[in-house]
Amino acid sequence: MGNDSEAGLATFVYDEVVRIPDARSSNQSDPREGSELPAQRASLADVARLADVSPITVSRALRNPERVRADKRHRIQLAVEQTGYSINPYASALKSGRSNIVLAFASNMLSEQFSLALQACAEVLEKAGFLFLVGQTSYSYERETAAIRSLHAMKPAAVMFTGVIELQANREILRGLNIPIMETWALPKDPIDMLVGFSNTEAGQLAAEVLFKKGHRKVAYIGRRSGRGALRLQGFRQRCAALGMKLVGEVLVNEVTGLSKGRACLSAIIENQAELDAVFCSNDVLALGCLIEARRLGISVPTDLGILGFGESDIAAEIPPGLTTIGIDSARLGRDAGEMLIARLSGETVEQKLRRLDLVVNDRGSV
Amino acid sequence: MGNDSEAGLATFVYDEVVRIPDARSSNQSDPREGSELPAQRASLADVARLADVSPITVSRALRNPERVRADKRHRIQLAVEQTGYSINPYASALKSGRSNIVLAFASNMLSEQFSLALQACAEVLEKAGFLFLVGQTSYSYERETAAIRSLHAMKPAAVMFTGVIELQANREILRGLNIPIMETWALPKDPIDMLVGFSNTEAGQLAAEVLFKKGHRKVAYIGRRSGRGALRLQGFRQRCAALGMKLVGEVLVNEVTGLSKGRACLSAIIENQAELDAVFCSNDVLALGCLIEARRLGISVPTDLGILGFGESDIAAEIPPGLTTIGIDSARLGRDAGEMLIARLSGETVEQKLRRLDLVVNDRGSV
DNA sequence: AATGATTTTGATAACGTTGTCATTGACAGC
DNA sequence: GCTGTCAATGACAACGTTATCAAAATCATT
Numbered sequence: 001m002g003n004d005s006e007a008g009l010a011t012f013v014y015d016e017v018v019r020i021p022d023a024r025s026s027n028q029s030d031p032r033e034g035s036e037l038p039a040q041r042a043s044l045a046d047v048a049r050l051a052d053v054s055p056i057t058v059s060r061a062l063r064n065p066e067r068v069r070a071d072k073r074h075r076i077q078l079a080v081e082q083t084g085y086s087i088n089p090y091a092s093a094l095k096s097g098r099s100n101i102v103l104a105f106a107s108n109m110l111s112e113q114f115s116l117a118l119q120a121c122a123e124v125l126e127k128a129g130f131l132f133l134v135g136q137t138s139y140s141y142e143r144e145t146a147a148i149r150s151l152h153a154m155k156p157a158a159v160m161f162t163g164v165i166e167l168q169a170n171r172e173i174l175r176g177l178n179i180p181i182m183e184t185w186a187l188p189k190d191p192i193d194m195l196v197g198f199s200n201t202e203a204g205q206l207a208a209e210v211l212f213k214k215g216h217r218k219v220a221y222i223g224r225r226s227g228r229g230a231l232r233l234q235g236f237r238q239r240c241a242a243l244g245m246k247l248v249g250e251v252l253v254n255e256v257t258g259l260s261k262g263r264a265c266l267s268a269i270i271e272n273q274a275e276l277d278a279v280f281c282s283n284d285v286l287a288l289g290c291l292i293e294a295r296r297l298g299i300s301v302p303t304d305l306g307i308l309g310f311g312e313s314d315i316a317a318e319i320p321p322g323l324t325t326i327g328i329d330s331a332r333l334g335r336d337a338g339e340m341l342i343a344r345l346s347g348e349t350v351e352q353k354l355r356r357l358d359l360v361v362n363d364r365g366s367v
Numbered sequence: 368m369g370n371d372s373e374a375g376l377a378t379f380v381y382d383e384v385v386r387i388p389d390a391r392s393s394n395q396s397d398p399r400e401g402s403e404l405p406a407q408r409a410s411l412a413d414v415a416r417l418a419d420v421s422p423i424t425v426s427r428a429l430r431n432p433e434r435v436r437a438d439k440r441h442r443i444q445l446a447v448e449q450t451g452y453s454i455n456p457y458a459s460a461l462k463s464g465r466s467n468i469v470l471a472f473a474s475n476m477l478s479e480q481f482s483l484a485l486q487a488c489a490e491v492l493e494k495a496g497f498l499f500l501v502g503q504t505s506y507s508y509e510r511e512t513a514a515i516r517s518l519h520a521m522k523p524a525a526v527m528f529t530g531v532i533e534l535q536a537n538r539e540i541l542r543g544l545n546i547p548i549m550e551t552w553a554l555p556k557d558p559i560d561m562l563v564g565f566s567n568t569e570a571g572q573l574a575a576e577v578l579f580k581k582g583h584r585k586v587a588y589i590g591r592r593s594g595r596g597a598l599r600l601q602g603f604r605q606r607c608a609a610l611g612m613k614l615v616g617e618v619l620v621n622e623v624t625g626l627s628k629g630r631a632c633l634s635a636i637i638e639n640q641a642e643l644d645a646v647f648c649s650n651d652v653l654a655l656g657c658l659i660e661a662r663r664l665g666i667s668v669p670t671d672l673g674i675l676g677f678g679e680s681d682i683a684a685e686i687p688p689g690l691t692t693i694g695i696d697s698a699r700l701g702r703d704a705g706e707m708l709i710a711r712l713s714g715e716t717v718e719q720k721l722r723r724l725d726l727v728v729n730d731r732g733s734v
Numbered sequence: 735a736a737t738g739a740t741t742t743t744g745a746t747a748a749c750g751t752t753g754t755c756a757t758t759g760a761c762a763g764c
Numbered sequence: 765g766c767t768g769t770c771a772a773t774g775a776c777a778a779c780g781t782t783a784t785c786a787a788a789a790t791c792a793t794t
Contacts, residue, residue, distance in 0.1 A: 015553045015567050015598045041519075043750055054774050059752065069772065086520050090460040091750035094779050099457075109489075109501070110482045119476050122503055126510075131517055133470070133500035136489055143493075150498055152408075153453050186382045200382050231382045259685045292685050315682055318626045318659050410780055421744050426782065436742065458780035461749050 042083035050079035062087070097155060102130045102341065104160040105147050107139045112284075113311055114162045117184070117334035121160065124338030130157060130345075139227075139255075141167055148173050155179065158341045163227070164188050164197075180344045182337050186228055187356060194344065196337045198328050198357040200228045204235025206359055207280040207308055207326055212243045214367045216277035216306050220249035222265045222290065223282025223310075224256065232282045232310065249273045253286075262289015263296075270297070278306030278367060284313035287323055291316075291366065306367035322364030328357045409450035417446035429454070464522060469497045469708065471527040472514050474506045479651075480678055481529045484551070484701035488527065491705030497524060497712075506622075508534055515540050522546065525708045530594070531555050531564075547711045549704050553595055554723060561711065563704045565695050565724040567595045571602025573726055574647040574675055574693055579610045581734045583644035583673050587616035589632045589657065590649025590677075591623065599649045599677065616640045620653075629656015630663075637664070645673030645734060651680035654690055658683075658733065673734035689731030695724045 048055040053072055061068040061076040068076070079085075093099040102125050106114045122132040137144040148170045151159055160182040165171050174181050174192050181193040186200055211219050221236055223229040233250065240247045249272065251265045262285060270276065281287035287309030291301060299305050301321055309316055309325040316323035336355055344351055415422040420439055428435040428443040435443070446452075460466040469492050473481045489499040504511040515537045518526055527549040532538050541548050541559050548560035553567055578586050588603055590596040600617065607614045616639065618632045629652060636643065648654035654676030658668060666672050668688055676683055676692040683690035703722055711718055 015555055015564075015595075044752095045750080055750090056752075056775085057773060060773085063752090067772075072773090086516065088461070088750055089520050090457045090466075091779090092752075093457040094455070094461050094781085095750080095752045097779080103500070109486050110479070112477070115477045115482070119503065122476075126513075131502070131521075133502050134476070135498070135500050136486070146493075149453065153456050188382055197382075228382075258681050263685075288682065289685070292687075295687070314625050315655065318630075318656070319686065320659075320662070411782095412780080422780090423745085423782075424743060427743090430782090434742075439743090455780050458749090459782075461751085462780080462782040464749080 041088070042085040043088070044085075046083050047076065047079045047085045050083060051075040093155065099154070099156055100130050101154070101156040102132050102158045102160065103151065103154065103156040104132065104134045104162070105137050105144070106134055106162045107137050108162075109134070109136050111162075112313060113330045116312075116330035117162065117337070120331040120334030121338040122334075124335055125342065128342045130342075137161075145170055151177065157345055158182065160184070160337060160341070164195075165192060166227075180341055182341055184333060184337060186231065191354065194337075194340055194353045196333050196340065196355045196357065198359055199235075200231035201235035201238075203310060203326055203359055204232035204237070204280075204282075205239040206235075206361070207232070207310070208236050208239035208243060208245060210324075210326065210361055211278045211280065211306060211308060211367060212245055214278075214302070214306060216245070216367070218246045218248050218275050218277045220251065220269050220273065220276055220279045221247065221282070222251040222262070222269070222279055222286050223253070225252040225254055229282045236280055248276055256283060256285050259285060259289040259292065262286035263293035264289075266290040266293045267297075270299075276305065278302075278308065280308045280310075282310050284309045284311035284316050284323065284325060287311075287325070288313065288316050288319065291319060291323055302365065302367050308367050312362065317362070317364055321366055324364050324366045325362045326359055327362065328359060333357055408455070409452040410455070411452075413450050414443065414446045414452045417450060418442040460522065466521070466523055467497050468521065468523040469499050469525045469527065470518065470521065470523040471499065471501045471529070472504050472511070473501055473529045474504050475529075476501070476503050478529075479680060480697045483679075483697040484529065484704070487698040487701030488705040489701075491702055492709065495709045497709075504528075512537055518544065524712055525549065527551065527704060527708070531562075532559060547708055549708055551700060551704060553598070558721065561704075561707055561720045563700050563707065563722045563724065565726055566602075567598035568602035568605075570677060570693055570726055571599035571604070571647075571649075572606040573602075573728070574599070574677070575603050575606035575610060575612060577691075577693065577728055578645050578647065578673060578675060578734060579612055581645075581669070581673060583612070583734070585613045585615045585642050585644045587618065587636050587640065587643055587646045588614065588649070589618040589629070589636070589646055589653050590620070592619040592621055596649045603647055615643055623650060623652050626652060626656040626659065629653035630660035631656075633657040633660045634664075637666075643672065645669075645675065647675045647677075649677050651676045651678030651683050651690065651692060654678075654692070655680065655683050655686070658686060658690055669732065669734050675734050679729065684729070684731055688733055691731050691733045692729045693726055694729065695726060700724055 044055040044058050048058045051058065053076065057068060057072065058076050061073050065073055089099060104118055104121065106118060108114060118134055125132045135147055137147050145167065152173060155177065156179065158180040162184055164183040164186045165174060171192055183191050183195050184197055187197045219240065221233050223233060237247060249269045251269050253261060253265065262281065265286060279290060281290055287307055290307050294301050294305055294307065301307055307323065309323045310327060311325055312327040312330060316325060340352060340355065411422040411425050415425045418425065420443065424435060424439065425443050428440050432440055456466060471485055471488065473485060475481060485501055492499045502514055504514055519540060522544065523546065525547040529551055531550040531553050532541060538559055550558050550562050551564055554564045586607065588600050590600060604614060616636045618636050620628060620632065629648065632653060646657060648657055654674055657674050661668050661672055661674065668674055674690065676690045677694060678692055679694040679697060683692060707719060707722065
């Protein structure tokens with residue numbers, strides 16, 4: 001509580017965290033007794049006894065209310081409230097082989113893009129009564145495989161990935177689960193099941209076009225060596241060639257560890273290549289690193305050097321001169337994915353299994 | 368596949384995502400048959416039959432191998448591999464009332480700090496065989512309550528929060544679950560159960576001291592009005608007074624929506640208060656906004672204005688002149704929390720239930 | 735060799751739900 | 765009134781595991 005005697009280092013201080021009392025008990029000393037904390041969780045049987053019906057009828061009343069007559073339904077409703085009953089998801093899942101959990105696996109929990117998408121997806125699915133939980137695969141096949149194994153055991157209602165599954169073995173396992181699988185963030189020819197994505201190859205092509213239109217003719221690529229980065233590079237190369245732009249350098253990294261990586265990449269390419277109009281960075285963290293390094297080197301952006309990023313980084317927009325990026329609406333991706341999963345899970349017949357998102361160019365002055 | 372005929376907009380492009388074949392099948396056309404995809408999941412009984420023991424012995428061999436004789440253990444091991452058995456977590460949870468899921472709830476999945484902590488915690492717990500899943504509460508009591516209700520049903524092995532639980536009713540529910548509960552990010556006097564935290568009040572005090580030592584005498588606070596922000600403000604006020612520093616302004620926000628919020632806050636305080644040496648921002652996003660706005664206004668940092676942040680933002684370190692921050696090691700917090708949970712879950716007797724993290728000052732030149 | 739202590743194993747009965755099928759009752763058509 | 769149809773309800777038996785307790789096998793001790 002910080003009663004400071006002198007102005008030295010602070011002594012041990014507890015936070016005085018606010019405690020908010022229960023609205024009910026503070027309201028007017030509720031005279032009902034006992035109902036506060038059911039020592040033992042109520043089961044279907046308890047509810048059934050109270051409502052004077054059979055357990056199975058309670059189960060039905062909760063899952064398909066329209067199949068139970070109104071009067072019993074009301075009695076059951078009442079009994080549920082009185083007992084504070086909530087379904088035991090384990091028993092339910094054991095018997096039915098289904099659960100209301102939707103599992104999402106992010107390759108990286110630290111990515112702003114993925115977080116945006118997952119947040120949006122969570123909102124949609126939770127509103128529909130699903131429990132949306134996120135695990136991580138850390139861009140590692142091993143972890144991905146472990147995660148998918150655990151899926152095999154959990155049999156969630158659906159699974160979502162921030163990316164596409166590359167390992168054939170894992171693809172087979174997922175197919176065998178017979179639940180909706182949602183892949184994202186790319187546009188593979190043969191998705192496992194459902195997909196909300198965009199073409200990374202096209203993103204690379206679009207990047208080349210944007211740089212070309214702004215008058216750049218000697219360009220370089222900075223990005224990840226594998227996965228989606230490789231796809232963007234491929235498109236970039238292709239369109240550079242088609243437009244007659246010279247691709248004077250490719251800096252390929254294995255892992256994006258932070259801003260300093262982008263700084264190092266820009267330094268590297270500038271040392272080796274004097275003739276350079278612009279760079280395309282296949283993600284915003286790298287682009288931001290370049291932007292910062294350019295300023296440190298006294299290179300004026302975009303006059304001396306154009307920098308084009310990929311993503312929709314909040315911060316990138318704000319740092320002068322503002323990073324121009326190609327990207328998608330990540331939140332939209334998550335929302336769409338969530339809605340498509342819900343449609344599928346509610347057994348609707350018209351199933352749209354694939355959705356393609358458009359790429360957008362956010363012009364903020366850095367190219 | 369992007370076969371470009373002309374240089375207009377790209378035609379429909381599929382990504383050529385790499386497909387990686389199963390190592391086994393590509394290795395040397397494995398002649399074993401059938402073992403690829405067990406049509407029906409194997410159960411304990413199947414394994415038991417194959418190993419010629421009883422199901423319960425299999426169960427024991429998997430959970431407490433030392434309680435089963437070596438020869439049977441080997442037979443069982445073999446049978447498990449042959450059948451591809453994996454435990455059915457629902458059946459296990461139903462019978463035992465336990466599960467190997469550790470659930471974490473983040474108030475905000477977009478926070479870099481929280482993500483760092485959760486990532487680190489995930490690593491530790493997954494190594495120990497737990498499934499670490501993250502849900503979100505969105506800084507909303509309603510969502511927090513819903514999440515805690517679902518806990519009541521799931522009975523995970525343990526629960527963790529990026530923060531402390533304020534609602535008395537929810538605290539009671541959590542206590543009633545009889546599982547390890549981990550609160551973080553603050554230092555309340557009466558934690559529910561376990562805690563890895565630091566004093567936010569002290570952080571505010573430390574902020575005042577840092578600014579004082581750098582020669583600032585007229586300071587302001589920018590930060591959230593509630594929760595931990597309020598605690599930091601409290602400490603800041605206190606120590607400012609003790610040191611004879613003048614607190615010339617407090618800008619209180621309800622929600623940190625992005626960098627622009629920080630920019631607006633700085634503008635607001637500068638308009639209303641000409642005499643200002645330095646500001647303490649209770650989070651890095653706000654501080655970064657201030658830094659950017661200061662540059663836009665032609666205010667030189669730290670000569671004209673000192674800016675002190677709270678957190679450990681990667682980006683904040685890189686943007687000239689580099690944001691000085693007070694913070695903790697978020698990854699360390701997550702790791703510690705994970706390790707303490709593991710110790711508790713493995714039934715060790717010496718239980719350290721509380722841990723206090725030290726605050727660190729990252730001096731990068733902005734004060 | 736007999737006794738007791740200890741380790742190792744198994745039989746049985748749940749955990750709480752839901753799928754399956756059977757039963758009851760209500761109502762229309764003959 | 766009798767039959768057939770359909771809606772509403774219930775009885776029963778699982779789902780795959782583990783807790784409990786009892787039995788069997790092993791080992792150490794006298």
